[in-house]
Amino acid sequence: MAKSIHLTKEQALRYQRNIQLEEVGIAGQVKLLRAGVLLVGAGGLGSPAALYLAAAGVGRIGLVDHDTVSLSNLQRQILHTTPDLDRFKVVSAAEKLGVLNPELIIETYQERLTEVIAEELIKKYDFVIDCTDNFRSRYIINENCVKLKVPFVYGGVLAWSGQTFTVRPGLGPCFKCVFPVEPAPDSPATAELGVLGTVPGVIGAIQAAEAVRFILGVGDLLVGRMLVYNALHAKFYEAPVARNAACPVCGGYKK
Numbered sequence: 001m002a003k004s005i006h007l008t009k010e011q012a013l014r015y016q017r018n019i020q021l022e023e024v025g026i027a028g029q030v031k032l033l034r035a036g037v038l039l040v041g042a043g044g045l046g047s048p049a050a051l052y053l054a055a056a057g058v059g060r061i062g063l064v065d066h067d068t069v070s071l072s073n074l075q076r077q078i079l080h081t082t083p084d085l086d087r088f089k090v091v092s093a094a095e096k097l098g099v100l101n102p103e104l105i106i107e108t109y110q111e112r113l114t115e116v117i118a119e120e121l122i123k124k125y126d127f128v129i130d131c132t133d134n135f136r137s138r139y140i141i142n143e144n145c146v147k148l149k150v151p152f153v154y155g156g157v158l159a160w161s162g163q164t165f166t167v168r169p170g171l172g173p174c175f176k177c178v179f180p181v182e183p184a185p186d187s188p189a190t191a192e193l194g195v196l197g198t199v200p201g202v203i204g205a206i207q208a209a210e211a212v213r214f215i216l217g218v219g220d221l222l223v224g225r226m227l228v229y230n231a232l233h234a235k236f237y238e239a240p241v242a243r244n245a246a247c248p249v250c251g252g253y254k255k
């Protein structure tokens with residue numbers, strides 16, 4: 001197919017507020033429409049991230065999630081509504097995104113991201129968003145993204161706090177550099193400590209912005225710095241994160 005930079009009249013209107021941005025323009029919008037982003041998890045972080053990517057016109061959105069919608073999800077997982085209870089999250093999510101923006105390709109994988117499928121899945125996409133809630137999945141995303149040189153943005157939320165940074169393989173620390181040791185299985189989680197719904201809302205939106213800026217090739221990504229949001233005191237902090245030269249996942253990369 002010819003790589004024209006033509007947008008239809010409808011696309012020009014739908015994405016007008018993107019196109020008006022100097023850093024986007026028609027060429028940037030075409031980049032977004034041609035890009036593919038994989039979201040691992042269609043819950044608290046995946047909801048805002050997927051909605052903003054679909055609204056922005058990211059042409060191909062992949063969603064991996066094995067879970068169904070439960071009543072306690074609805075306090076923060078804004079892709080899903082009461083009639084979606086017990087439906088698979090990927091089905092509910094694909095429906096909402098399809099209504100928001102019917103011209104996109106939504107690819108769903110109703111399964112857990114395991115070592116077995118991760119590489120095949122991740123290599124189909126330009127960027128990955130970690131919207132999971134456990135270290136095991138994050139390590140799988142990290143190992144495969146580093147191996148395939150696909151960038152991804154990590155997001156984590158607990159109680160009133162959320163944090164995020166982006167991994168660009170070869171250019172900064174990977175997830176294992178920053179979190180070398182998996183927390184014990186009995187470490188506190190949102191299921192026990194709760195989480196304010198707007199915390200994943202804010203972090204998921206920041207993750208979507210990382211994906212968009214990466215695709216466009218503009219601005220600065222959260223590489224080598226972790227952004228922390230505290231919703232109780234309404235504060236953002238930034239903490240430097242560094243590569244570990246002995247990292248077993250990315251240590252082999254030359255700077």
Ligand SMILES: [Zn+2]
Nearest residue numbers: 174177247250
């Ligand atoms: Zn590393």
